Amino acid sequence: MKHNNIDDDLEIENEVYDDDEENSFAAPECPICESQQECEHVVATFAVTEGTVHGPLRNHVRGMEERMEGFILDLETLPRPYNYDGEYEELRKNVILSMKGGDSLSDAFEDQGHSVFKVFRSILECTKDVSSQEYEIDESSGTWGYIRYFASDPHQVITDVNQYLLAAAEEAKSS
Ligand SMILES: [Zn+2]
Numbered sequence: 001m002k003h004n005n006i007d008d009d010l011e012i013e014n015e016v017y018d019d020d021e022e023n024s025f026a027a028p029e030c031p032i033c034e035s036q037q038e039c040e041h042v043v044a045t046f047a048v049t050e051g052t053v054h055g056p057l058r059n060h061v062r063g064m065e066e067r068m069e070g071f072i073l074d075l076e077t078l079p080r081p082y083n084y085d086g087e088y089e090e091l092r093k094n095v096i097l098s099m100k101g102g103d104s105l106s107d108a109f110e111d112q113g114h115s116v117f118k119v120f121r122s123i124l125e126c127t128k129d130v131s132s133q134e135y136e137i138d139e140s141s142g143t144w145g146y147i148r149y150f151a152s153d154p155h156q157v158i159t160d161v162n163q164y165l166l167a168a169a170e171e172a173k174s175s
């Protein structure tokens with residue numbers, strides 16, 4: 001089992017589970033329906049070690065990145081209710097630093113992929129009705145960390161997050 005086909009989504013952990021029941025891997029249980037499979041309550045699974053995202057949020061990530069790229073130079077902190085966000089400030093600092101080194105905004109932003117996902121995760125963690133479970137998979141190549149987000153209505157959560165980022169972009173424009 002290799003991690004080359006990360007794009008193949010969540011097959012990975014299920015296969016690992018089937019292959020090796022002695023493994024310390026424990027599938028995260030959905031807090032809503034108690035399923036250990038990827039149920040309809042999954043908003044996203046972030047493969048933290050690899051820096052990838054899977055699940056329904058995945059198709060929205062590029063748009064979310066573009067929105068944040070649009071306001072990161074203008075907003076020092078994320079607007080409420082997420083404005084305590086140290087991850088965002090860290091990301092902003094690094095983007096500005098690499099732009100001072102001559103990078104374009106989009107290159108600077110792209111280089112910070114891990115930090116961008118941290119910000120998305122903290123936005124999800126602040127979103128109403130969202131809960132999360134961290135888990136790990138031990139493999140010969142090392143320990144792989146994951147975090148899965150659940151909600152009773154994942155599509156509503158994604159809509160809320162998108163609207164939040166749009167509102168932040170509007171705020172940046174008017175400031
Ligand atoms: Zn469920």
